[in-house]
Amino acid sequence: MTNVDAYAAHASDKDLEPLEIERREITEDDVKIEIEYCGVCHSDIHQVRDDWGNSMYPVVPGHEIVGRVTEVGNNVSNFNEGDLVGVGCMVDSCQDCASCKQDLEQYCENGAVMTYNGPDEHLGGHTYGGYSEQVVVDKEFVLDMPENIDTNAAAPLLCAGITTWSPLSHWEVDEGDKVGVIGLGGLGHMGVKFADALGAEVVMITRSPEKADDAKRLGADEVLISTDDDQMAAHQGSFDFLLNTIPVGHDLDPYIQLLGLDATMVLVGAIEPLEEMHGGGLIMGRKRVAGSVIGGIKETQEMLNFCGEHDITCDVEMIDIQNINEAYERVVNSDVKYRFVIDMDSLKN
Amino acid sequence: MTNVDAYAAHASDKDLEPLEIERREITEDDVKIEIEYCGVCHSDIHQVRDDWGNSMYPVVPGHEIVGRVTEVGNNVSNFNEGDLVGVGCMVDSCQDCASCKQDLEQYCENGAVMTYNGPDEHLGGHTYGGYSEQVVVDKEFVLDMPENIDTNAAAPLLCAGITTWSPLSHWEVDEGDKVGVIGLGGLGHMGVKFADALGAEVVMITRSPEKADDAKRLGADEVLISTDDDQMAAHQGSFDFLLNTIPVGHDLDPYIQLLGLDATMVLVGAIEPLEEMHGGGLIMGRKRVAGSVIGGIKETQEMLNFCGEHDITCDVEMIDIQNINEAYERVVNSDVKYRFVIDMDSLKN
Structure with missing residues (x-):
């Protein structure tokens, strides 16, 4: 286990604030990623505020993650240190049901593991998302990001x-x-x-x-x-x-x-x-x-490749993590064109 | 024009009662049919009672029609006197729009002409349905009925x-x-x-x-x-x-x-x-x-052929036209297994 910096919401106080969380060491199938950018999705706010009644606190939101690979497990052949990669809404699924076998992990019959607020089989408890300096993810759920598009503006591709x-x-x-x-x-x-x-x-x-x-x-x-x-x-x-x-x-x-x-x-x-x-x-x-909900991993990679070929990114407004609570208010008021992205470098401030 | 016997509902009295109506003489594209059986559809009742607010009185309901051809126009080559035929919910459409060209007359962009309560381009006024001794229909809207299945029990195939x-x-x-x-x-x-x-x-x-x-x-x-x-x-x-x-x-x-x-x-x-x-x-x-609403003419013929091959008919209860008002009450109370069919021979009583 490694302790890493993050921003989290607590049950008692739904504003986000700094929190040190635990990340697992990489297994042989894992990729460790230093997070550079994380998009802000409206569902982050729903989960922070427990609008859907299934939030587990502390909630570390964020499922539009872009970063660089810093370490890979022995079974990982398709990613190397330094690669620009993405992580979206899911970090695991059974890989065995009819949906998973059709590359539709989002409809996994046993329930895909969400990037945050999902059951964490490695450390127990629940998963923590991308409002954090680092994340460790199974190689099957890591996306290859095109290098030719704006890295920060690409983050919301992973969900929006x-x-x-x-x-x-x-x-x-x-x-x-x-x-x-x-x-x-x-x-x-x-x-x-x-x-x-x-x-x-x-x-x-x-x-x-x-x-x-x-x-x-x-x-x-x-x-x-x-x-x-x-x-x-x-x-x-x-x-x-x-x-x-x-x-x-x-x-x-x-x-x-x-x-x-x-x-x-x-x-x-x-x-x-x-x-x-x-x-x-x-x-x-x-x-x-x-x-329709999000998309499968294969399809997400196809979309990212299409974005690389057609130079498509999202229209974003960059923020520091310290401004996240204010950004949430603006999202709720539809006052953003069209997605906030957190520069995770600001976590070091 | 020919005067023929029918049963109709009037605006003043929504019970059905005998009425003499006008049918057109056949044009070169028409088929004249002596009606043997007519099924009772719940929508007959809706129209008789003006539940949908678009009824034109007198309403002569009935769009599950089976009968014998008694005369055909000069352009009609696929039907002959004595043939067992059917007429369903439509008697005309523009035959020219994208829907009609896909054999989906039921979605005709210009509005298919319904078998009753539709605009009658031949006589003016509106069309009259199958609670009647006879009907004249354009050859494109006449179905070939399989001879090997029970004729009376086949009538509701045309709608249900x-x-x-x-x-x-x-x-x-x-x-x-x-x-x-x-x-x-x-x-x-x-x-x-x-x-x-x-x-x-x-x-x-x-x-x-x-x-x-x-x-x-x-x-x-x-x-x-x-x-x-x-x-x-x-x-x-x-x-x-x-x-x-x-x-x-x-x-x-x-x-x-x-x-x-x-x-x-x-x-x-x-x-x-x-x-x-x-x-x-x-x-x-x-x-x-x-x-989904009814079906196109081509598809209806495919269904009838399938019914002939698989010996499929409807479960019906036969009635005389004189008992139609009582039958309507039973339909409204779901007290029929599963469709009333009127023996139109009873119109002569």
Whole structure:
């Protein structure tokens, strides 16, 4: 065991503050990583505040981790000291169930081990995330980061990136498809970039007219204001695919109306009760509503490679770890374009 | 124009009673059919009672029509006098839009013409359905009925049959798939028969333990009582496909829990608001909820051919047209196994 510096939330005081935590020594299958950058995901805040009722304290959040390899176990052949690597939302899974065997560890039938707040089989207790100077991770859950893109801006690819990439890839969004991205936040801004890079005709669907210019800068061909009934009517039945990133419960019906025959809307944000949905909206047009969570390791690597080839990163605002509590308030108020990334070097201050 | 006998509902008195209606003479593309049997669909009752607010009176219901050809137009080469034929929910569509060109007339972008209560381009006014001695239909919307199955019991194939067949076929339900059919009524009993004939492992999902024996007789391998939490938990995440025939708004979440990874539940009954749905239920397992309405003409013919080959008909209770109002009350009270069929010969009484 090694003691390393981190920032953690305690049950008694949900603000984050410095805490020394234990990391395991590397096993023969492990990679030890010095963390350079860690993105701030809205789910970090949910877990720190126990919004989902399953938090284990102290919570060391962070699952958008980029860093350099400092040591590898004897069985590790694909990573070397000095490599730029990433760690996303998962650090382990059974590797044996039908889901894992399809490279869909995120749907592991035995439950993937989350990067933080998951059961820690090595030290007991629970896993600690990336708001920390170092992490030790099984080689199967370490990603190879492209060296040619901005390292800091790449961190949120590990969650916001893969969460939006995975459905676009799985539902085979392709050149010329009309794709709507609903909601322009951390997830939505990556959805627009990816759909655009895949050659789709991208429509940003938002309640906020003031986001139009930014949406177009990110790659949207058009902006559809969802509160404008005439605009919504003009696009009715015309979309091949909708990526719905709205993070809270809402009325799906106006968006279902936008879907064309046999088209799918995928929910990636709202893991909570949605409002009443009209069955007729799905039935007339054989429409589909689906869900999707993050992505498998193989798929995450494919996304990272795609980002390297197409020079895609996230739009980020850099912060020091000491400003994390203030950053959380701004995330809650949707006051960030579009993701905070912590410079973990600041942990030494 | 020809005057023919029918039974109709009037705006003032929603009970059905005898009425003489006008049918067009055949055009060169038409087939004239003497109606032998007509099934009673729950949607007949909705339209008679104007539950959907779009009824045009007098309403002559009936879209599960089986009869014999008595005359054909000059352009009709595939039907001859004396042929046993069927007419389902549609009698026309634009034949030109993307949906129609994919043989999906039920999703015609310009609106398919329904067999009754649709705009009648020939006589003006609206179309009249199968509670009548005769009907004239465009050759593209006439189905060839297999002669080897019970003619009367085949009538509900034209709506209850195709409504359940179409999603099983479109989502490629196959041998060995674990398929749940939710709700045992007119639609559900056909869903069980079809899924069984396709070689699936069929589970009837119902609130009513007293329906178990009948479900097994129809082809279910197992019966799952949806109000029994232990039984529901035992089947969690195990279904490849769910066919949801519940005709009213309900809570989808317990059924979504039954779906396996990437599995789909298709709604065919509830064309009304459903209850709140939990986004997390779809997201964890990349599950899908979809809708489907009736089926295209080509697909309906495929289903009828399949029924001929596998000797599949509906379980019906025969009535005379004079008993239609009483039959409606029994349908509303789910007191029929599983479909009423009117012997249209009784119209002569």
